[in-house]
Amino acid sequence: xxxxxxxxxxxxxxxxxxxxxxxxxxxxxxxxxxxxxxxxxxxxxxxxxxxxxxxxxxxxxxxxxxxxxxxxxxxxxxxxxxxxxxxxxxxxxxxxxxxxxxxxxxxxxxxxxxxxxxxxxxxxxxxxxxxxxxxxxxxxxxxxxxxxxxxxxxxxxxxxxxxxxxxxxxxxxxxxxxxxxxxxxxxxxxxxxxxxxxxxxxxxxxxxxxxxxxxxxxxxxxxxxxxxxxxxxxxxxxxxxxxxxxxxxxxxxxxxxxxxxxxxxxxxxxxxxxxxxxxxxxxxxxxxxxxxxxxxxxxxxxxxxxxxxxxxxxxxxxxxxxxxxxxx
Amino acid sequence: xxxxxxxxxxxxxxxxxxxxxxxxxxxxxxxxxxxxxxxxxxxxxxxxxxxxxxxxxxxxxxxxxxxxxxxxxxxxxxxxxxxxxxxxxxxxxxxxxxxxxxxxxxxxxxxxxxxxxxxxxxxxxxxxxxxxxxxxxxxxxxxxxxxxxxxxxxxxxxxxxxxxxxxxxxxxxxxxxxxxxxxxxxxxxxxxxxxxxxxxxxxxxxxxxxxxxxxxxxxxxxxxxxxxxxxxxxxxxxxxxxxxxxxxxxxxxxxxxxxxxxxxxxxxxxxxxxxxxxxxxxxxxxxxxxxxxxxxxxxxxxxxxxxxxxxxxxxxxxxxxxxxxxxxxxxxxxxxxxxxxxxxxxxxxxxxxxxxxxxxxxxxxxxxxxxxxxxxxxxxxxxxxxxxxxxxxxxxxxxxxxxxxxxxxxxxxxxxxxxxxxxxxxxxxxxxxxxxxxxxxxxxxxxxxxxxxxxxxxxxxxxxxxxxxxxxxxxxxxxxxxxxxxxxxxxxxxxxxxxxxxxxxxxxxxxxxxxxxxxxxxxxxxxxxxxxxxxxxxxxxxxxxxxxxxxxxxxxxxxxxxxxxxxxx
Numbered sequence: 053x054x055x056x057x058x059x060x061x062x063x064x065x066x067x068x069x070x071x072x073x074x075x076x077x078x079x080x081x082x083x084x085x086x087x088x089x090x091x092x093x094x095x096x097x098x099x100x101x102x103x104x105x106x107x108x109x110x111x112x113x114x115x116x117x118x119x120x121x122x123x124x125x126x127x128x129x130x131x132x133x134x135x136x137x138x139x140x141x142x143x144x145x146x147x148x149x150x151x152x153x154x155x156x157x158x159x160x161x162x163x164x165x166x167x168x169x170x171x172x173x174x175x176x177x178x179x180x181x182x183x184x185x186x187x188x189x190x191x192x193x194x195x196x197x198x199x200x201x202x203x204x205x206x207x208x209x210x211x212x213x214x215x216x217x218x219x220x221x222x223x224x225x226x227x228x229x230x231x232x233x234x235x236x237x238x239x240x241x242x243x244x245x246x247x248x249x250x251x252x253x254x255x256x257x258x259x260x261x262x263x264x265x266x267x268x269x270x271x272x273x274x275x276x277x278x279x280x281x282x283x284x285x286x287x288x289x290x291x292x293x294x295x296x297x298x299x300x301x302x303x304x305x306x307x308x309x310x311x312x313x314x315x316x317x318x319x320x321x322x323x324x325x326x327x328x329x330x331x332x333x334x335x336x337x338x339x340x341x342x343x344x345x346x347x348x349x350x351x352x353x354x355x356x357x358x359x360x361x362x363x364x365x366x367x368x369x370x371x372x373x374x375x376x377x378x379x380x
Numbered sequence: 381x382x383x384x385x386x387x388x389x390x391x392x393x394x395x396x397x398x399x400x401x402x403x404x405x406x407x408x409x410x411x412x413x414x415x416x417x418x419x420x421x422x423x424x425x426x427x428x429x430x431x432x433x434x435x436x437x438x439x440x441x442x443x444x445x446x447x448x449x450x451x452x453x454x455x456x457x458x459x460x461x462x463x464x465x466x467x468x469x470x471x472x473x474x475x476x477x478x479x480x481x482x483x484x485x486x487x488x489x490x491x492x493x494x495x496x497x498x499x500x501x502x503x504x505x506x507x508x509x510x511x512x513x514x515x516x517x518x519x520x521x522x523x524x525x526x527x528x529x530x531x532x533x534x535x536x537x538x539x540x541x542x543x544x545x546x547x548x549x550x551x552x553x554x555x556x557x558x559x560x561x562x563x564x565x566x567x568x569x570x571x572x573x574x575x576x577x578x579x580x581x582x583x584x585x586x587x588x589x590x591x592x593x594x595x596x597x598x599x600x601x602x603x604x605x606x607x608x609x610x611x612x613x614x615x616x617x618x619x620x621x622x623x624x625x626x627x628x629x630x631x632x633x634x635x636x637x638x639x640x641x642x643x644x645x646x647x648x649x650x651x652x653x654x655x656x657x658x659x660x661x662x663x664x665x666x667x668x669x670x671x672x673x674x675x676x677x678x679x680x681x682x683x684x685x686x687x688x689x690x691x692x693x694x695x696x697x698x699x700x701x702x703x704x705x706x707x708x709x710x711x712x713x714x715x716x717x718x719x720x721x722x723x724x725x726x727x728x729x730x731x732x733x734x735x736x737x738x739x740x741x742x743x744x745x746x747x748x749x750x751x752x753x754x755x756x757x758x759x760x761x762x763x764x765x766x767x768x769x770x771x772x773x774x775x776x777x778x779x780x781x782x783x784x785x786x787x788x789x790x791x792x793x794x795x796x797x798x799x800x801x802x803x804x805x806x807x808x809x810x811x812x813x814x815x816x817x818x819x820x821x822x823x824x825x826x827x828x829x830x831x832x833x834x835x836x837x838x839x840x841x842x843x844x845x846x847x848x849x850x851x852x853x854x855x856x857x858x859x860x861x862x863x864x865x866x867x868x869x870x871x872x873x874x875x876x877x878x879x880x881x882x883x884x885x886x887x888x889x890x891x892x893x894x895x896x897x898x899x900x901x902x903x904x905x906x907x908x909x910x911x912x913x914x915x916x917x918x919x920x921x922x923x924x925x926x927x928x929x930x931x932x933x934x935x936x937x938x939x940x941x942x943x944x945x946x947x948x949x
Contacts, residue, residue: 068942069935069938120546121545121546121684122542122545122546124684124685124686133939134935135935135936135939136933138686138747138748138749139686139747139748139749139933140749140936140939141684141686142548143936143939145546145547145548146548148546150546152539152542152543154539156538156539156540156542156543157540158462158466158540159466159470160465160466160469160470161462161465161466165462165465169458169461169462170543170547172454172458172461173458173544173547173548173549174547174548175548177454178451178454181454217543221547
C-alpha cells in the first residue's frame with residue numbers, strides 16, 4: 053500500500069478500492085515517554101462495524117485521532133480506503149466522518165446553521181447542500197430542532213447533531229468516539245439502530261464505547277486495547293471461543309439434584325460441579341459435541357431436565373479477562 | 381427518533397414537510413427505524429430550512445432575491461458566512477455598533493452646540509473630523525482585532541478547530557475567513573459613521589481626499605492589527621499564555637492608537653500637512669504585504685505538520701522585499717537623498733536576520749507529502765530548492781534573497797551617485813561600504829546563530845525557541861567579546877572605534893551613521909568573516925539539498941483519476 057509507483061507520468065485508470073476501508077499499520081504514538089499507542093495494527097473491511105474497547109487512557113482516542121488525521125503517529129501509518137492519513141490527509145478527510153467524544157459548539161448558532169456551515173466546509177453547494185442537510189436532519193431526528201440554538205440542546209440532541217455533522221458529506225468511513233457516553237437508555241437504543249442502519253448502507257464504522265453490551269450487539273469485530281497495545285482482535289463469538297478451552301453449562305432439574313450431581317461427577321471430562329437452587333452448574337473440558345453426550349447421560353439416568361443451557365460469557369466478562377485493568 | 385410533526389394551521393413548513401415526507405428517508409425511530417429507507421447521498425428535493433433563508437417558500441421578487449442570495453453565499457468562504465451569522469446575533473457586536481452610533485450622534489450634537497453660532501460662518505469640519513476619527517479608530521483598532529484574536533483562540537481552545545481541520549477547509553481558508561469576517565465588521569462600523577463624515581465635509585475645513593485618506597489609514601491599520609491578532613492567537617497555547625498575549629496585544633493597540641492619533645491630527649490640521657501620495661501608497665502597500673504575511677503565518681501555524689507550510693511564506697517574503705526595495709529606490713530618486721538607501725539597507729538586514737531566525741527553526745525532516753513536490757530536474761532543483769521547507773533551505777533562501785535585496789539597493793545608490801544628481805554630500809558611509817557591512821552581518825550572525833542552534837534543534841525538534849535563544853547569545857557575544865578583549869589588552873574599554881570592534885553591531889551601525897563614516901577595511905573584514913561562516917554552513921547543509929522528489933503513490937493516482945471522473949460526470 054505504501055509502495056510508490058515509479059512511472060511518474062503513467063495515466064492511471066479509475067479503480068474502485070477493493071482493500072480494507074480502515075487499516076492501522078504498526079501505529080505507535082509517544083507522548084514524551086508515555087506510549088499512548090504501541091504497535092497497533094488492524095483492518096476493517098467495507099460495511100462492517102468495528103468496536104474498539106479499552107479502559108480509560110488505553111489509547112483508543114489517540115488511535116482514532118491518528119486515523120482522523122488529527123494526530124501524527126510516531127511510527128507506522130493509518131489508512132482510510134488505502135490512502136495514508138499521514139501523507140494524504142486531505143484525501144482521507146473527504147471519506148471520513150469523525151465524531152469526537154467532546155462536542156465543540158458555537159455560540160449564537162442554531163442546528164440548521166451549524167449543519168449548513170459544515171456542509172459548506174465540506175464543499176457541498178446549492179441544492180446538493182440543502183438536500184443533504186435535510187437528509188441529515190431527518191435521519192438524526194433533528195428536524196424539529198432546526199432553529200434551536202445548539203447551546204440549549206440536551207446531551208442526546210447534541211450527540212445527534214454531532215453525528216449529523218459527521219454524516220453531512222456522506223463519508224464512507226465513520227469514526228465514532230464514545231458516541232453513547234451520557235445518553236439515556238432510549239437514546240442509546242436509537243443510536244444502536246442508527247449505527248446498524250448506516251452499516252447496512254455500506255458505511256464502515258469504527259466505534260469506541262464503554263457500554264460493552266451494546267458493542268457486542270452492533271459490532272462485527274471487536275478490538276480490545278490496553279496500555280496502548282491491542283490485546284485482542286476478533287469477532288465477539290471468536291473472542292468467546294478463544295478465551296476458554298472449556299464450556300460452562302447449567303442444567304435445571306425438576307426434583308432433587310443428587311442423582312444428576314452423581315452422574316456428572318462420574319464423567320471424566322466434567323469438572324467443577326456446583327449445586328445451585330434446583331440447578332447444577334458444571335464445566336466440560338472439550339468441544340461442543342460433548343455437551344450433547346452429557347445431556348444423553350443425564351436423560352439415561354432418568355434425571356428430569358427442565359433446562360439445559362450454555363453459560364454465555366458477556367463482552368464485559370471477556371473484557372475483564374483480557375485486560376488487566378491497568379491505566380497509563 | 382424523530383418527533384412526528386403534524387401539519388398545523390399557520391405552520392409555514394408543514395405542507396411542504398408532509399409532501400417531502402413521502403420521498404424522504406424515514407427518521408430512525410426505535411425499533412421501526414431499522415426498516416428506515418436509507419438513501420445516503422441521493423434523493424430528495426431542494427428544501428431550504430427556515431433558518432437558512434428568510435422566506436424559502438415566498439413568491440415574487442423578494443422571495444426570489446432571498447433564495448438567490450442564499451445560493452450566492454455558496455461562493456463565499458464558509459467561515460465568513462458562519463461568523464457573519466454569529467455576529468448578527470451576538471450581543472457584543474450589537475452593543476459595540478450601537479455605542480459607535482451613539483458616540484457619533486453625541487459628538488455631532490456636542491460639536492454643533494459648542495460651536496454655535498460659529499458653525500454657520502467658520503469652517504469646523506477639521507475639529508469634528510478629529511472626534512469621528514477617535515470614535516471610529518477605537519472601534520476598529522480595539523474591538524475588531526480583539527474579536528478576531530478571541531475567535532481563532534477559542535476555535536483552538538475549545539476543540540472546534542479540529543472539526544474544521546477534518547473538513548475540506550485548508551488552514552489558509554480558515555484564517556482568511558476570519559480575516560474576511562473582520563473586514564465585514566469594519567465595513568459595518570464604517571457604514572455607521574459615513575453620514576457623520578459627509579456632515580463633516582459639509583462643515584468645510586477639511587477636504588474630501590483628506591477624509592478618504594484618514595478612513596484608509598484607519599482601515600489599513602485595523603487590518604494589520606487584526607492579522608497580527610490572528611498570528612498571536614495561534615501562539616496562545618494555554619490560558620496563561622493566551623492572557624499574556626492578549627495583554628501584549630492590547631498594549632500594542634494602545635501605542636498604535638496614540639501614534640496614529642498624532643499622525644492623523646497632523647494631517648487634518650492643514651498647516652502641519654507634509655505627506656506625499658507616493659508615501660501613502662508605499663506605506664499602504666507595505667502594510668498590505670504585512671497583512672498577507674501575518675495571515676499566511678497564522679495559517680502556517682495551524683496547518684498540519686505534514687503540509688508544506690513554508691513555500692507560501694517565502695514567496696510572500698520575497699514579494700515584500702521587492703516592494704520595500706522599489707519603495708526605497710523610488711524615495712531616493714524622488715528626494716535625491718542617498719541617506720534613504722543606507723536606512724533601507726539597515727532595515728533589510730535586520731528584517732532578514734529576524735526572518736532567518738524563524739526559518740532556521742523549521743523541521744529538517746520532510747514528509748513524503750512534501751517530498752512529492754520537490755523539484756524534479758537538476759535545473760529546477762538549482763532554482764527552486766530554496767523555496768522548499770527545511771532549515772537549511774530556509775537559511776539559504778534568507779541569505780540569497782537578503783543579499784540580492786541589499787545588492788540591488790546598493791546598486792541603485794551607487795548608480796544614482798555616479799549620475800551626479802544627488803543632493804548634498806550624500807551619506808557619511810558610502811552605500812557600497814554600508815551594503816558590504818550589512819551583507820557580512822547577515823551571513824555571519826545568521827550563520828553563527830544556525831550553527832549554535834543546530835544541536836539543540838536536533839535534540840528538541842523543530843522550534844523557533846532554540847534559534848531565538850541562539851540569536852540572543854550570538855548578538856550579545858558580538859557586543860561583549862570586543863569589550864573583554866579591550867579590557868584584557870588595555871585594562872579598559874576603548875572609546876575609539878577600530879577593526880577590533882567589528883563584531884559589535886551596535887557600535888558599528890552607530891559609526892556608520894556618524895559623521896566619521898565606517899572605514900572600508902572594517903566593512904571588508906565583516907564581509908570576509910561572514911563569508912567564512914557561510915562556507916561552514918554550506919558544508920553542513922549539503923545533505924538537505926540531496927533530498928530527491930518521490931513519486932506519487934499508485935493509490936493517490938487512482939484516487940485522483942476517480943475524482944476527475946466524478947467531476948466530469
